[in-house]
Amino acid sequence: MSDMRIGGLASGMDIDGIVKDLMNAEKQPLNKMEQDKEWLTWQRDSYRDVNKQLKELDDMAFNMKLQSTFNSKTATSSSSAVSATANSSAGNGDYTLSVEQLATAAYNYSEEKITKDGSSLDPNASLSSQQNSFNNGLTLDGTFSITTYNEDGSKNTKAFEVTGDKSLNDVLSEISKSDLGVRAFYDKSADKVMLERTVTGNFNQDDHEFLGAEIGFDGSASFLSTTLGIKNGDNSSGSWKLNEKGGQDAKFTYNNGLEISSKTNNYTLNGVNFTFNEVTDGNVKVNVTNNVEDAFDKIVKFVDKYNQIIEDLNGKVQEKKNRDYPPLTAEQKEDMEEKEIELWEEQAKSGMLRNDAAVSGALSKMRENWYTPVQADGAFSMLSQIGITSSSNYRDGGKLMVDEDDLKNALRSDSESVYQLFSGTEENPGIARRLETTIDSTVKSIEQKAGKATTLDNNFLLGRQIEDLDDEMDSFQDRLNQIEDRYWREFTAMEKAISQMNSQSAFIMQNFG
Numbered sequence: 252m253s254d255m256r257i258g259g260l261a262s263g264m265d266i267d268g269i270v271k272d273l274m275n276a277e278k279q280p281l282n283k284m285e286q287d288k289e290w291l292t293w294q295r296d297s298y299r300d301v302n303k304q305l306k307e308l309d310d311m312a313f314n315m316k317l318q319s320t321f322n323s324k325t326a327t328s329s330s331s332a333v334s335a336t337a338n339s340s341a342g343n344g345d346y347t348l349s350v351e352q353l354a355t356a357a358y359n360y361s362e363e364k365i366t367k368d369g370s371s372l373d374p375n376a377s378l379s380s381q382q383n384s385f386n387n388g389l390t391l392d393g394t395f396s397i398t399t400y401n402e403d404g405s406k407n408t409k410a411f412e413v414t415g416d417k418s419l420n421d422v423l424s425e426i427s428k429s430d431l432g433v434r435a436f437y438d439k440s441a442d443k444v445m446l447e448r449t450v451t452g453n454f455n456q457d458d459h460e461f462l463g464a465e466i467g468f469d470g471s472a473s474f475l476s477t478t479l480g481i482k483n484g485d486n487s488s489g490s491w492k493l494n495e496k497g498g499q500d501a502k503f504t505y506n507n508g509l510e511i512s513s514k515t516n517n518y519t520l521n522g523v524n525f526t527f528n529e530v531t532d533g534n535v536k537v538n539v540t541n542n543v544e545d546a547f548d549k550i551v552k553f554v555d556k557y558n559q560i561i562e563d564l565n566g567k568v569q570e571k572k573n574r575d576y577p578p579l580t581a582e583q584k585e586d587m588e589e590k591e592i593e594l595w596e597e598q599a600k601s602g603m604l605r606n607d608a609a610v611s612g613a614l615s616k617m618r619e620n621w622y623t624p625v626q627a628d629g630a631f632s633m634l635s636q637i638g639i640t641s642s643s644n645y646r647d648g649g650k651l652m653v654d655e656d657d658l659k660n661a662l663r664s665d666s667e668s669v670y671q672l673f674s675g676t677e678e679n680p681g682i683a684r685r686l687e688t689t690i691d692s693t694v695k696s697i698e699q700k701a702g703k704a705t706t707l708d709n710n711f712l713l714g715r716q717i718e719d720l721d722d723e724m725d726s727f728q729d730r731l732n733q734i735e736d737r738y739w740r741e742f743t744a745m746e747k748a749i750s751q752m753n754s755q756s757a758f759i760m761q762n763f764g
Contacts, residue, residue, distance in 0.1 A: 266742045270735065277734055281727050282580050288720045289578035290603075295713045297567070297603045298701030301610060302694050304560050309690045311553050315683035320549050321662065321670035323542040324522075332529040335537045341522030346537040350503040350527045354451035354516045357498035361443035361480035372419070374437045379415030387477045391415045395475045397446075399431045400454040402514065407431055413474045419444075444479045452514030453498050501527055507534070543662045546669075551653055554639065557621075558650045561614055565648040568611050572602025609700070613693040618649045620685035627675050629668025634682070637661040637669055 314320055324337035333350060363386070366372045370384040382389045396410040409429050413422060419437055423444065426435040432449045476482050482495075500512040503525075511518065516527040523539060576598035584592055604610055622641065624632045631637055638657025642650040661669050675681025680688070700712045708714030 266739075266746075270738050270742070273738055274731065274735055277731055281724060281731065282582075284720055284724050284727065285580050286578040288717055288724070291713050291717050291720070293578070293600050294603045295701045295717075297600075298697050298713075299703070301564065301567070301604070302697050302701075302703075304563065305613070305690045305694055308556055308560055309687055309694075311556055312683040312686045312690070314549070315553055316674040316681070316687075318670050318674075321546045321666045321673070323545045324539050325542040325545075326523060327538045327540075328535060329537070330531060330535040332527070332531045333535045333537065334526045334528060335523055335539075337523045337539045339522075341539050343539050343541065346505070346520070346523055346525075346539065347507065347534050348503050348505045348525065348531075348537070349507075349534050350501070350529070350531045352499060352502040353527055353530060354501035354514060355496075355499050356448040356451045357453075357455075357496060358445065358447035359481050359495040360445040362482065363480055364442035365444065365479055366442050372437075372439070372442070374419040374423075374439070376418055377416050378413070378419065378422075382415075385478050387480065389478050390473045393474060397426065397431055397433060399433060399448065402452070402454055404454070444481060446481060448498055450514070451498055451501075451516065453500050454514075455497060503527065541663060541666055543659050543666075546662050546666060547655070547659055550639075550658065550669075550673075554651045554653055557617070561617070561648055561650065564610055564614055567604040568607055568614070570602050570605055572605060573598045576601075609693060609696045613689060614648070616689045616693075617686060620689055621649075621651065621682060623685075625672055625675055625681050626679040627668075627671040627681055629671030630665055631661065631668045631672045634672070637672065 319339040322339040324339065324341045324343070326335040326337040326341070328335055333348065335346075365386055366384055367386050372381060372384050378389060378391060382391075391413055394410045394412050396408055398406050398408040400406055407430065409431055411422060411425055411429075423435040423437060426433055426446070433446055434449050435444065435446050437444050500514055501516050501518070502510070502512050503518070504510050505520065511520075518525050518527075523537065525537070576595055578599050579587070579592065579595060587595070621634060626632070634640065634651075638654035638661065640652050640654070642652050671681065673681045673683045675684055677684075698706070698711065702708070702711035702714055706714070708718050
């Protein structure tokens with residue numbers, strides 16, 4: 252097909268317009284195929300949207316199988332000195348304890364200011380540029396090492412090099428970033444360096460120094476002990492005052508008799524995690540009860556999600572197709588405003604899943620999942636026993652209604668049985684397990700028809716239909732090109748014949764005029 256054609260010079264006819272009108276008639280089957288492809292694409296996306304909703308419900312159904320969903324606990328302390336949280340395994344009742352000692356982290360810091368009077372230290376400047384600023388001088392080109400202890404008493408030792416091109420913050424940063432578990436920093440206001448463990452507790456089983464700064468290493472430990480004034484070791488002679496303080500474990504007494512220690516200020520006992528904020532003045536009582544509000548909210552959210560989904564899916568399978576609004580072709584969209592296209596397609600997309608067997612079957616099966624009695628070990632076998640019933644309005648399509656008082660009473664009196672009602676077992680599945688099975692089979696069925704976003708088109712039904720339409724449209728377009736070329740050849744032949752006739756007529760008129 253030629254891109255540049257000029258007709259009508261001899262005949263005076265609008266050949267281009269005539270060919271376009273003829274081709275518009277010829278293109279009607281292609282327009283129909285384009286509309287069919289658009290419809291299949293919308294239908295595919297609509298199916299995938301159903302699967303997306305079902306998978307969201309499936310995720311919530313999984314949580315409804317967990318005991319922690321129904322048996323969550325609330326822990327209330329009688330004093331701010333001790334706070335507590337409880338997991339689902341915690342036993343209800345009162346827990347009495349007193350805290351005699353908090354866990355602390357070991358530390359050491361400079362005995363005196365490290366800068367000379369009248370001098371100022373820039374911790375980010377190189378050490379060599381500030382050699383005269385240090386109160387007790389500066390020794391460079393050496394190493395020092397620091398040792399910390401693990402819970403089992405074993406040691407971690409690391410050596411650090413001091414060079415003139417490094418700043419004080421460079422050296423302290425290397426200590427902090429090492430795996431020793433030590434935080435090192437310089438405070439300009441106090442003009443001292445602090446070393447402290449990042450964990451609490453007493454890890455030094457042999458009563459050695461807490462950090463074990465082995466000052467004798469490689470002959471230049473004077474940077475740590477002299478320049479920074481951080482000392483440790485045997486002080487039995489009283490030759491120096493030690494600022495070193497070893498870490499200590501938390502100590503508390505449970506139920507006025509059981510003495511317990513902890514490396515941290517947290518300790519878990521029978522599913523209750525205690526946090527020690529202060530040493531207590533006498534006993535503190537922590538009361539653990541079922542968290543009815545939390546379990547109630549999770550069940551209501553699950554029911555609301557189910558109601559939302561069945562309302563949407565019922566609408567899709569009952570929605571009538573609006574045949575007055577077929578999908579728009581690309582050419583039709585060119586002549587319309589964006590808002591007009593949006594409104595048109597809103598009508599055109601109606602009825603895509605009308606009476607769909609997979610979706611209708613899923614709705615029916617899910618209703619059955621909710622209403623069929625559960626053969627569980629608990630006291631409840633029906634939803635109605637815990638205050639969840641079906642709507643009496645048939646137009647609601649099986650929506651569930653929740654009686655707040657009945658559900659909370661069930662959770663308060665026997666949360667384990669409510670859990671069994673939703674979870675059940677593999678042999679006798681509860682409501683949540685049933686829904687998972689129904690959703691899984693429905694999703695697989697829909698994926699066979701509409702695939703997933705990552706699925707190749709030739710691996711699902713609608714994708715293969717779309718590919719077939721693409722091939723058919725390509726073939727038909729080739730045929731249209733041939734038809735248009737034929738029209739132009741015919742009109743061109745007519746133009747040539749008229750031109751010859753005009754020439755002959757002019758010749759005759761000239762000779763016989």
